[in-house]
Amino acid sequence: MTTTASSELTVSAQSLTRTYGAHRAVRDVSLELRRGEVLGLLGPNGAGKTTTMQMLTGNLAPTSGEVRICGIDLIDLPTQAKSRIGYLPEVPPLYRELKVDEYLRLAGRLHKLKKSALKPAVERAKNGCGLADMGKRLIGSLSKGYQQRVGIAQAIIHDPDVIILDEPTIGLDPNQIREIRALIRDLGRDHSVILSTHILPEVEAVCDRVQILHRGEVVFYDSIAGLKQFRGGQALQIGLRNPPPVAELAGAAADAEVDAINANLFRVRPRGGVDPTDTLVRAAVERNWGLYLLQPALASLEEVFVHLTQREDHQSEETSA
């Protein structure tokens, strides 16, 4: 991470806003990305992830704000800026009547690859996306997962500086998801990658930084470590077959804050930075509580949203007061 600060800025978006009539799809979204970083855009459906990505790729004009790709303004010099972007939209832009090879060659030619560079680029993109044997197949006859891979191959064929992937793992089976995540991490080493998803673990598995959108606004922008901290810090989830009263449990855990999730499951938030794990385990064994589960209590995406939006409301109340 120490090299990150010195590497070049590839994407810089300043206060992007997009309104549809009275509806504000995206409000005041700014982001910056350097080479070698993977940024996750996280949010529930309708949070403005796709709209943001469309603005970053020059498919949609922002109502206000500006986008620079490697320092080139996307609206003033669209063709120069776009040659540095690879984009996989939410629905892969596939011509179903073409074969995979034909399609990827078309994608390469659209991105001004030279004739001599075309063949190796197609091979590289196919190998990277696990499409090596699919070159002669019609895209329309491929399964959803393979079509998704063709979409990704199309986005990386010209070796762009910035790769923008809108929900790249949607519709894939677990094995394919693992492969695509590995591919994205690979790409993230010497490119900049922005990916959107509504799956929290995916962001934690792949990204360096995360930006959470909610109703078109950025509600969280931090590193992955910051997100993990935010999701629960050192809180624990403990499952007991013969649970004691909550107060006794709290006492055993160095006066931690304890919430009962249900009759057997409790969340333990330590106070004052003391890790209560050891004392809890010892107490559970000595007093025969029937310990069957002990794990870090990470908040789910929904809980994170509740938390973030509540915090927002709280802050706005404070400022208005």
Next chain:
Amino acid sequence: MIWTIVTKEMRTLFASPLAWVVLAFLQIILAWIFLTRVDYFLTIQAQLSRVPNAPGLTEIVVVPMFGIASIVLLMSVPLLTMRLVAEERRNQTMAMLMSAPISMTQIALGKFLATLAFLAIVGSLIALMGLSLLLGGKLDLGLIAANLLGLLLLTGSFAAIGLFVSCLTTQPVVAAIGTLAAFLVLWLANIAASDPDSPLHLLSLLKHFENFMNGSIAVTDLIYFALLTATFLILSIRRLDADRLRA
């Protein structure tokens, strides 16, 4: 870059049965017209030889074919142009072109030229059918060239109008109906004008095309088709750019 778009459009066009159906349909109709006109010419040939300045083989057989072709293309070009942008929008493939480092001008011109290339194939097939009469008779080649040029200019403006209407919608069928409506309005613009000097005659596609069919290539007609085509191409480019540029 335009060439990339042209080849891509041609490939997707000929990958669908539509192009082949249009070509086959047109050939069947025109072959039928061709045969009946040749038959007609043979029956009146004896009388014609007695008339001074009588119409020749070209006027009786080839020119009517171009006339019929213009009507058939008026009805089939909307089917070809409806897909150009509307279908790409509906299939969400437009994003690939919009994110590629090519300008909207190149996209619009590429799509237009691909359609024009297809229509040129149609035109040359008609001309070839007429030229086959050279095997047994004499033809007015200048008249055939004027007809071919007229048909290309006419269908060129068809293609530009169709492209523009296709840019307006995400529904190919709506694009086809809208295009056909626009053609009919332009075709018959002068139908209500009883006064032969009415300015409505200037608007009518039919009037301008008729001059080519009679073998006269006038600058006004050339300018008319060039203006019509250029206007709708520019409108298409502006429409495509509207999504990208700030309103």
